[in-house]
Amino acid sequence: MKETEKFNLGESLPLTQVLDSLPYNSDGLIPAVSQQYDTGEVLMMAWMNRVALEETLQHNRVCYWSRSRQKLWRKGESSGQIQILKEMSFDCDGDTILLKVDQTGPACHTGRRSCFYNVVRGDRVEVASDVLIDPEQLYGK
Amino acid sequence: MKETEKFNLGESLPLTQVLDSLPYNSDGLIPAVSQQYDTGEVLMMAWMNRVALEETLQHNRVCYWSRSRQKLWRKGESSGQIQILKEMSFDCDGDTILLKVDQTGPACHTGRRSCFYNVVRGDRVEVASDVLIDPEQLYGK
Numbered sequence: 001m002k003e004t005e006k007f008n009l010g011e012s013l014p015l016t017q018v019l020d021s022l023p024y025n026s027d028g029l030i031p032a033v034s035q036q037y038d039t040g041e042v043l044m045m046a047w048m049n050r051v052a053l054e055e056t057l058q059h060n061r062v063c064y065w066s067r068s069r070q071k072l073w074r075k076g077e078s079s080g081q082i083q084i085l086k087e088m089s090f091d092c093d094g095d096t097i098l099l100k101v102d103q104t105g106p107a108c109h110t111g112r113r114s115c116f117y118n119v120v121r122g123d124r125v126e127v128a129s130d131v132l133i134d135p136e137q138l139y140g141k
Numbered sequence: 142m143k144e145t146e147k148f149n150l151g152e153s154l155p156l157t158q159v160l161d162s163l164p165y166n167s168d169g170l171i172p173a174v175s176q177q178y179d180t181g182e183v184l185m186m187a188w189m190n191r192v193a194l195e196e197t198l199q200h201n202r203v204c205y206w207s208r209s210r211q212k213l214w215r216k217g218e219s220s221g222q223i224q225i226l227k228e229m230s231f232d233c234d235g236d237t238i239l240l241k242v243d244q245t246g247p248a249c250h251t252g253r254r255s256c257f258y259n260v261v262r263g264d265r266v267e268v269a270s271d272v273l274i275d276p277e278q279l280y281g282k
Contacts, residue, residue: 004268042183108233125153127145
């Protein structure tokens with residue numbers, strides 16, 4: 001994204017050109033941070049490849065790449081807790097994606113709203129948010 | 142952080158135990174997302190190692206690891222645009238850090254407030270925020 005560093009407000013590049021030139025890592029992936037669009041809460045970090053990016057933009061429903069399952073991960077496909085895309089942006093280096101989303105229920109597989117529930121308090125790390133929905137109920141286990 | 146998944150609200154682990162067991166990558170690094178603590182704006186993504194984490198917690202001033210310069214990067218040491226740490230949290234897997242900070246001026250090396258200024262609008266990617274301080278002024282070039 002070096003090209004846009006000196007752009008003025010409102011100047012733009014074609015999306016396909018940007019998607020072609022992103023600095024995907026050796027696995028073809030880029031980290032994506034998701035944030036609830038209206039409250040600003042940071043929900044989770046996951047990974048996207050080119051296909052996941054295009055699918056997300058096409059359907060406005062967030063699709064990641066699951067590194068553990070090595071396949072496209074349509075967020076909410078098992079749990080029903082989907083992310084509707086409100087806005088996608090790239091950082092100055094193009095090596096991180098920010099997704100402003102509308103998250104249904106918990107974003108976290110533990111059933112908590114956000115994955116960032118382990119908060120440093122002095123010399124301890126404390127669980128600072130409660131489970132909204134039992135994961136057994138979310139994943140039918 | 143698997144241990145805390147089933148913790149109740151307020152249960153905790155010792156910080157040193159958590160820092161010892163984080164899933165640092167092969168370069169000893171973990172991605173850290175920073176967010177302005179009061180407005181919720183996501184500012185940037187950078188990397189921390191164990192030393193950067195400890196220094197940040199000790200001084201409440203954010204220190205990253207610069208992958209390009211291969212040394213500790215005390216945010217703002219050249220530009221004066223520092224990040225005061227308000228809260229640090231780890232996600233469910235412990236593989237991403239969220240830093241709630243108070244950012245002085247621009248977080249981005251381009252002089253923009255946030256690094257995430259390249260916004261997808263239809264089939265274009267548009268620069269959606271203006272430069273606050275000219276980078277030549279920030280870095281004295």
